[in-house]
C-alpha cells in the first residue's frame with residue numbers, strides 16, 4: 675500500500691486578520707457567503723494576502739494545487755486497484771482524510787464549495803459515513819499514525835532516477851502542497867529525501883510520477 679500525503683498544502687479558510695479586507699468582502703458577497711466560510715484563494719484574495727503576509731503572499735491561498743493533486747491521485751489506476759491512501763495535510767495542521775472511493779468534483783468551483791463545507795462541518799457528506807473528514811494533526815503525527823517508512827519528495831533531496839527507483843511496497847510518500855519555498859513542517863524525520871528531476875516539478879506531476887513508478891513495481 676502507498677500512503678500519499680500532500681503536505682503543508684496551502685488550503686485554509688480566509689484568516690480572521692483579512693476577513694474585513696475589501697477584496698475578501700466583495701468576493702464573499704458575490705458568493706453569498708460569510709468571509710469566515712470562504713476558502714482563501716490567491717486568484718481573488720491576492721491583494722488581501724499581500725497586505726498582511728508580505729513575503730509569504732506568493733505561496734498562500736492555493737486550493738487549485740490540492741484540486742489537481744487529488745484529481746491525479748484519486749483517479750489513478752493505483753487507487754482503483756485499492757493500493758493507495760491519500761491525505762492532505764495543511765499549513766495549519768488540518769489533515770483531510772479521504773476515503774479511496776471518493777470521486778471529487780472535476781469543476782474547480784464545486785471543489786472549492788466542497789472544501790468550504792468540509793472546513794465548516796468537519797466531514798462530508800456527514801459525520802456518520804464520511805467520504806472526507808478533518809482532524810487536527812501535525813505532519814509527523816500523521817506519518818507516525820500510518821506507521822510506515824516515509825520518503826519525502828523534494829528538489830533538495832538526493833537525486834534518483836524515478837524510473838528505476840526501488841520504492842518499498844509499504845510506504846508513505848510526502849509531497850509539498852505549495853507553489854514555492856520549502857516545507858513549513860520539519861521533514862527531517864523521513865527515512866529518505868529524494869529529488870526525481872533536475873527541475874522543480876508541480877506537486878501533481880511529482881505525485882503522478884511516483885504513483886506510476888509504484889504501479890510499475892506492484893501492479894500485475
Ligand SMILES: C[S@@+](CC[C@H](N)C(=O)[O-])C[C@H]1O[C@@H](n2cnc3c(N)ncnc32)[C@H](O)[C@@H]1O
Nearest residue numbers: 827828829849850869870871873874875877880
Ligand atoms: C512546486 S514544488 C514546491 C517548490 C519547492 N521549491 C520544493 O520543491 O520544495 C511542489 C512539490 O513537488 C515536489 N517536487 C517538485 N520538484 C521536485 C523534484 N525535482 N524532485 C522531487 N520532488 C519535487 C516536492 O514535493 C515539492 O515540495
